[in-house]
Amino acid sequence: MIVGLGCLGVVVLFVILGAIGAMAGGDSSSTSKGTTVSSDDDKGTEAEKKKDDAPAADPEPSKTPKSGRPEKTGEPEKADKPAKPKKQVVTFKVWGTAPDGVLGPLDITYGSDNDSRAGTWKNGKFTATLPLDDDALYYTVMAQLQGSGDINCSVTVDGHTEKAHASGDYNICHAQANAGLLGGWD
Template structure:
């Protein structure tokens, strides 16, 4: 074992030799403490935001008390013929429009050797035969439907477009010549809505 020589550059004393210094100990990270401090800060922030947005129950009670006039025993009784304050009329409940799906096929599609254009439309559980170009029809949206689609097959020649629309979303398609098929489909999304 060599002796420590402070005159030699790069020479470090070994354990047990004069001049040896132990390496510094790593500091504790206090992970659990930091997590609790962070959660506490988040809770305080949520309480402050909730109070700012909604107010407290005490504020609501005091506002109600300000709006309601106090009845005083020293006031003379109101006249018997005084009319009670008019109650505001309740608005009639607005009827929610039933959501509909719209199917369209348009363009030129002359009859071929197999007859006129072949159109079908509907959902994953219902398939309906359509007829003629242009065609526009609607169905009431079913909450159980996974998708809605429209298909139109040419019979030898033509140029057609098709679309399906639900809730502001529309899918379109195009087919031209031969026995090509125009097919458009909207699928129900996992979080609602149509894609």
């Protein structure tokens, strides 16, 4: 291809190769503060070499230290990491009057769509918490009377509370909070 371009092609090729060499650091001389020192030039004195190697005095000192971070001004620095959000919990409650029946005390179950647990009724109340699982479809609490009584129950998820009530016989108090389709709890 160079043969077809003639002398102009050869000149262009040398210019391109020279530019690539200069960018790659293949240049044998370096320029510093208007003085050119060639690698094969031994005429410079030690004083000139030291002067070229010394950093220039900055007429106006920088207000930003070499670390790149601003200097401390006496004000407390903000943390680089955001504070960890408080872990959310789901709260389950049952309260009221429910005497033990033939089958024992209230029968309490609570949890989510994939985690069911048994609760214990003590002194007219029950309270439990579980960590909030963002994948849960619902959280529920159920308490069944054992022949008589009057109870209330609730489940609280992310500030939203669902309540229910049961009275007499073997009725069931059932409160359930459902995950909404667009977020939040119903």
